[in-house]
Amino acid sequence: MSTTKFSLTQRLSTLLLMVVALSIGGALIANLLSARHYLVQQLGMQSSDTAQALALTLSQRPADRALDLAMLKAAVGRGDVAEVRWESPAGHAAIRLRMPAPLSDVPPWFVGLLPLAPAPGIAPVRRDGEPAGRIVVFAEPALAYLTLWQSALQTVLWLCVIGLSAALLGAFDIRRLRRQLLAVVGQARAISEQRFYKLPVPGIPELAEVAYAMNQMVDRLQLYLDGLRDELDRTRLAVLTDSSTGLPNREAFDQAFTRLLMPQDDPVSGFLLLARVANLAELNQRLGARRTDALLKRVADDLLAHCQANRGWMATRLRGADFAMLCPELASDSAKQLAGELCAAWDIYQDMGLTDRPGVGHIALTDFHSGDASDEVLRRASLTLTQAETGALNRWQVDLGDPLPDATVNDHDWKQLLDLVCCDGSLQLRWYPVCHPDGGVLWQEGMLFRPARGELSQMSALRLVAHALRLGLAHKIDLLTLELALTLGPRGRLAINFSPASLAHDDFLPGVLAQLQVHPTRRINFEFHETGLDEQWDSFVNFCQAVRSAGHQVAVEIQGHDLGLVARTHEAGIAYLVLDHALTQGIHADEGRAALVRGLLQMASLMAMEIEAKGVTAREDLEALVALGVHCLTGPAVR
DSSP, X not given: OOOOOOOHHHHHHHHHHHHHHHHHHHHHHHHHHHHHHHHHHHHHHHHHHHHHHHHHHHHHSOOOHHHHHHHHHHHHHTSSEEEEEEEOTTSOEEEEEEOOOOOOXXXXXXXXXXXXXXXXXXXXXXXXXXXXXXXXXXXXXXXXXXXXXXXXXXXXXXXXXXXXXXXXXXXXXXXHHHHHHHHHHHHHHHHHTTOOOOOOOOSSHHHHHHHHHHHHHHHHHHHHHHHHXXXXXXXXXXXXXXXXXXXXXXXXXXXXXXXHHSOOSSOOEEEEEEEEETTHHHHHHHHOHHXXXXXXXXXXXXXXXXXXXXXXXXXXXXXXXXXXEEEETOOHHHHHHHHHHHHHHHTTTTTTTSXXXXXXXXXXXXXXXXXXXXXXXXXXXXXXXXXXXXXXXSEEEEEOOSOXXXXXXXXXXXXXXXHHHTTSSXXXXXXXXXXXXXXXXXXXXXXXXXXXXXXXXXXXXXXXXXXXXXXXXXXXXXXXXXXXXXXXXXXXXXXXXXXXXXXGSTTHHHHHHXXXXXXXXXXXXXXXXXXXXXXXXXXXXXXXHHHHTTTOEEEEEEOSSXXXXXXXXXXXXXXXXXXXXXXXXXXXXXXXXXXXXXXXXXXXXXXXXXXXEOOOXXXXXXXXXXXXXXXXXXXXXXX
């Protein structure tokens, strides 16, 4: 047997209505009873005065029945007397006159509810010194009933106005209380889902205590996460990062470059940029270690600024004076423009006080393609840099080698091509299984590509997304990717990759939700890369809330260089983190990477998130990751 349970606000609303109704009813009853008592007294006094006046007049006149009868009729005819009796000394009614009840607008039920029974007026009559009986007068209550009825209507009207005002004020306050209650409930529900955020302390003392206690818990957790993040940062610096500049180190570069050049289904091309600060040892002697470090840090920041704006780019410090930047899917004209911009930035270093000479160093550009040997590309880049060093400072040189016919984007207009592929149905998704450590398939992940058509070779997701980001068309590519997954994807849960830049478009989230509503049985995992996510954080949180309520999941792919972002992901309530291959490649023989992944697993556990290892290529790495406790894996070694 089910019982209806009322919420606190429903109980308060019901109680408020009962209080208002009882108050109105009580005030009305009190007012009517008081008015009736007053009118009864007035009618009694009126009857007494009339009886006294008639008795006095009759006592002064000689006995004349006709005249007496006329006088009593006149008293009854005024309308305020209902009945007059002249009773003899023996108690018999000698004369009895009754006035017919006048017509009244007062409802009979009201008369029956509040009867008026005033005391009759009685006065003795004496003639010739002898008792001649008494006059008994009964007042007519019709006018009193009308007065009482009108008073009742006015009282009800005003009490309703006052009661309605009180109810509105109470409802407003209950609504405010309900918002605060829902905020506290929402925070509690979020904490139960391992999403932690602080709540403004409500003005209600009882709720304030609850909110304050939960805020303290969130603060303690955030402090713990920050401490864990700092510890992981130290591990990351030791494993993947150059401590002086904050860029990835040579080991991280070698792994990323080797993987980028591996033969794959979707070939990749681009440029390797080498930068060298000239005469670093002399600079260190002239400027001192502190100013030299500041110069190197500024060079690193300039390289990093370009990488953060482009998906898949990577800047690194190879050794003392040497820096490198991987620029996949960069056209030769754009590569030359990039080198020119960096040299132009170096031209103002002297004005900024970073160096005491007008130049900083040299830059070399070398193209690369999937299938190239990393050592050979680095050799060509080093030779090009040596040639650049024969010229003046802040100069660059490019070595195009033997580029593939479609390796650059100069052969066609990329914007026109992207607009075309969004409309001609040429884009496709290639599906890869994401598996549980025991081998079971959890979902399928789709990678976008465009098959070879006409004179254009096959285009990878990296190439398409890179140029879409550059041209501000990433949201169109992402919406088309979602449409392909929903309409042509295999059965079961699917995962697709989205660009954080798409979140900046106002029509992106409505477009996503509209497509999901058309396919209500589909379940999608939306995976966002960490690059650029900070700039769109508020939109990202809103996106997560919107799609999560519809039964979908959101994930973030990380490379391990922004652990502060990882510590914030609990605000968005994402389902899992995706570890880039840079964190997992060679992990079976790298205790530093293993320690970093263990720390990430601990942080993810606190936030009720899972960890996916992406792009696992070696069986040894697969076994090591399973032993560490990752929740799911994908890559050639998994298939």
